[in-house]
Amino acid sequence: MIEFTDIHKAFGETVAVGGLTLSIPPGEVFGLLGPNGAGKSTTIAMTVGLLRPDSGTVRIDGGDPADPAVRARLGVAPQSLAIYDDLSARENLLFFGSLYGIDRAAAGKRAAELLDLVGLSDRARARVKTFSGGMTRRVNLACALMHDPAIVLLDEPTAGVDPQSRHAIFEIVRSLRDQGRTIVYTTHYMEEAQKLCSRVGVIDKGRLLALDTVDALIREHGGDSVVRIERAGGEERTQTAEPVAVLQQALASGDAIGVHVERPDLETVFLNLTGRSLRD
Amino acid sequence: MREIWALAVKDLKLLIRDRAGLFFTFFFPILYAVFFGVIMGGMGSSEGREGTPILVIDQDHSKASEAFVASLEADSQLRITRSEDRAEAETLVKDGKQTAFVVVPGGFGDSSKTIFKGEPIRLIVGVDPSHAAEAGLIQGLITAKAYERLQDLFMSPASARQMARDAMAEVDKTSDMSPVQKTIMKSFLGSLDSFMKDMPAAGGFGGTSGEGGGAGFNPIQIETVDLATDKSGKAMNAFAITFPQGIVWGVMGCTAGFGISLVSERNKGTLTRLQTSPLSRSRVLLGKALACFLATVGVAVLLLVVARLFFGVHPQSLPMLALAVFCVAVAFVGIMMLLSTIGKTEASSGGIGWAVLLVCAMFGGGMIPLMFMKGWMVTLSNFSPVKWSIYAIEGAVWRGFTFDKMLLPCGILLAIGVVGFAAGSRLFAWSEG
Numbered sequence A: 001m002i003e004f005t006d007i008h009k010a011f012g013e014t015v016a017v018g019g020l021t022l023s024i025p026p027g028e029v030f031g032l033l034g035p036n037g038a039g040k041s042t043t044i045a046m047t048v049g050l051l052r053p054d055s056g057t058v059r060i061d062g063g064d065p066a067d068p069a070v071r072a073r074l075g076v077a078p079q080s081l082a083i084y085d086d087l088s089a090r091e092n093l094l095f096f097g098s099l100y101g102i103d104r105a106a107a108g109k110r111a112a113e114l115l116d117l118v119g120l121s122d123r124a125r126a127r128v129k130t131f132s133g134g135m136t137r138r139v140n141l142a143c144a145l146m147h148d149p150a151i152v153l154l155d156e157p158t159a160g161v162d163p164q165s166r167h168a169i170f171e172i173v174r175s176l177r178d179q180g181r182t183i184v185y186t187t188h189y190m191e192e193a194q195k196l197c198s199r200v201g202v203i204d205k206g207r208l209l210a211l212d213t214v215d216a217l218i219r220e221h222g223g224d225s226v227v228r229i230e231r232a233g234g235e236e237r238t239q240t241a242e243p244v245a246v247l248q249q250a251l252a253s254g255d256a257i258g259v260h261v262e263r264p265d266l267e268t269v270f271l272n273l274t275g276r277s278l279r280d
Numbered sequence B: 001m002r003e004i005w006a007l008a009v010k011d012l013k014l015l016i017r018d019r020a021g022l023f024f025t026f027f028f029p030i031l032y033a034v035f036f037g038v039i040m041g042g043m044g045s046s047e048g049r050e051g052t053p054i055l056v057i058d059q060d061h062s063k064a065s066e067a068f069v070a071s072l073e074a075d076s077q078l079r080i081t082r083s084e085d086r087a088e089a090e091t092l093v094k095d096g097k098q099t100a101f102v103v104v105p106g107g108f109g110d111s112s113k114t115i116f117k118g119e120p121i122r123l124i125v126g127v128d129p130s131h132a133a134e135a136g137l138i139q140g141l142i143t144a145k146a147y148e149r150l151q152d153l154f155m156s157p158a159s160a161r162q163m164a165r166d167a168m169a170e171v172d173k174t175s176d177m178s179p180v181q182k183t184i185m186k187s188f189l190g191s192l193d194s195f196m197k198d199m200p201a202a203g204g205f206g207g208t209s210g211e212g213g214g215a216g217f218n219p220i221q222i223e224t225v226d227l228a229t230d231k232s233g234k235a236m237n238a239f240a241i242t243f244p245q246g247i248v249w250g251v252m253g254c255t256a257g258f259g260i261s262l263v264s265e266r267n268k269g270t271l272t273r274l275q276t277s278p279l280s281r282s283r284v285l286l287g288k289a290l291a292c293f294l295a296t297v298g299v300a301v302l303l304l305v306v307a308r309l310f311f312g313v314h315p316q317s318l319p320m321l322a323l324a325v326f327c328v329a330v331a332f333v334g335i336m337m338l339l340s341t342i343g344k345t346e347a348s349s350g351g352i353g354w355a356v357l358l359v360c361a362m363f364g365g366g367m368i369p370l371m372f373m374k375g376w377m378v379t380l381s382n383f384s385p386v387k388w389s390i391y392a393i394e395g396a397v398w399r400g401f402t403f404d405k406m407l408l409p410c411g412i413l414l415a416i417g418v419v420g421f422a423a424g425s426r427l428f429a430w431s432e433g
Helices: A040-047 A089-098 A104-117 A133-145 A163-178 A190-196 A214-221 A243-253 A266-274 B002-017 B019-041 B063-074 B086-094 B108-113 B129-155 B157-173 B179-197 B238-268 B270-276 B281-311 B318-340 B346-363 B375-381 B385-399 B403-431
Strands: A002-011 A014-024 A029-033 A055-060 A074-077 A151-155 A182-187 A199-204 A207-212 A225-231 A234-240 A256-262 B052-058 B078-083 B100-104 B121-127 B220-225
Touching: A002 A040, A014 A040, A014 A055, A014 A199, A014 A207, A029 A040, A029 A190, A040 A055, A040 A151, A040 A182, A074 A133, A074 B270, A089 A104, A089 A133, A089 B002, A104 A133, A133 A151, A133 A163, A163 A182, A163 A190, A182 A190, A190 A266, A199 A214, A199 A266, A207 A214, A207 A266, A214 A266, A225 A243, A234 A243, A243 A256, B002 B019, B002 B238, B002 B281, B019 B238, B019 B281, B052 B063, B052 B086, B063 B078, B063 B100, B063 B108, B063 B129, B078 B086, B086 B100, B086 B121, B100 B129, B108 B121, B121 B129, B129 B220, B157 B179, B238 B270, B238 B281, B238 B318, B238 B346, B238 B385, B270 B281, B281 B318, B281 B403, B318 B346, B318 B385, B318 B403, B346 B375, B346 B385, B385 B403
Parallel strands: A029 A182, A029 A199, A074 A151, A151 A182, B052 B078, B052 B100, B121 B220
Antiparallel strands: A002 A014, A002 A055, A199 A207, A225 A234, A225 A256, B100 B121
């Protein structure tokens, strides 16, 4: 269980996090959604004990993340590719494993498993500097898992990766979810949050604007769907809370040559909540 | 401890895999030591500066020797200290506390009066082997002073006439010369006496210079004492003197490299990642410090092995050498910690780091011998870790320091290391928030 209770963090005059209260139960894949500068990374930094909140508390299974024993339960894949380019993928994994006191034999076995998981077994002994961005990102993720943490924090894990690696990372996250781990997934890609997260917190300017399941957020903040009906004379757009009924009507009229339904998504949710796009 | 060791091994792997860094850390110092070793092997002369500290032992206590020592004292290029104990003077020079010593042996005054008999004026000079490049200069200065004394004799008609008469008396008494030689010499000295009689009391030869002495006439003889010897009295080679400097250059390369690596880790995010592990910040820094320490020791050992195998350098004391290398490594680990907190980027950290280290090298005698520096610069050199590092390694390699003598440089180096590490860690913690 991760619990944030009314945490505040400011850097000079800039408020990075202002009064965040949130609980993430074990086994949940929680998405922290917000644009760059929203306060996601600061929240992660306080979760892992890198930063102390100015006020409020962060608790990991009831413990303070400043406590090394508490931090040992966390696996962190930072947004920056925080691995060593001049070491091989395997050496990186063994090194990060050694920081958690894993003995060499167990670390070797675990490294092999993880390299298999991230699809890099055949490049295990190649130096990371020879890898593509996506491969490096996968090693970055694997390093967070070396000590088999119960809670995994993934900070923008797909930033700048190719579609193949993005897909591989999605599969890894699903696999971790199936193993019952708690995952905090920060992103500004709404489709990732929609695909992977059971609950999403929308954060902007350090404030939690909304918190719920993806469907509930869309229902509550997404607004109406848009139904586009193509006819010989042109396209008709209808904004409606009952898209199925509008579709049935259009099809019954017999002159529709094409229909398209645009459902609201998290991007729409964010737009409606903040008045601007996620990527602004 | 295992985690700290893992951090250190990781850093050493990264160091070894950085070829450019490896070159400047390990091979550049060898080039440096060899280059200067070859130059110093020729014991060439160089230009001087004021204030070279020299001990003078006057064993003659004659008017002439007193006048000679006074003339040395009057020279602004020399900083003369009188001593009565030649053995102590040799030790002080060998310990690097004085640049040279000059012994004015008994008979100096008498020799000054009888130069025409063929007895040269003797002086004994010993120069700190680490100042080999300046040895020629020091000997030249002392020779010039001795010649000035000789010139003074001729400048004064009265003393020149007295010298001529003394010499004629010596010629009469000696059995080393044939009657023909005696006649020629007495004729010459008599003419000189008559010539001087008509000269004004002051002015003498009026400062005119002749065409130089006749072939083979060398009235001043400088005997040099070789201080660069090992315990058995065997001469040390020039590389024994240059390799300590080479080692310190290698150590500086290591220090700069590790200082940059910490900044690099901070900017890349790996440092943040390390701090999310159960390791405390101080243990993360200890890991970096251990890697720097091991690399520094590795550089020193490698250079010493090269010096031993390829350049015939035989350290006088291995335990003292181990102590010196340990203390040098500790000092530069502390410096690395400080340097790593200065720059924000790798480029700025590297630039600032090398600038600081080069200043330390300049003032510490790593580039220019200390004797060429002004007095205040020499005083400032006491604050340079380079000076104490070279001094400690020299102490073990060829100065023959005992443990007592190693205490000063080693104590200073350890203090630099501890203070640097503490201050660097604090600054680092502060900069990391």
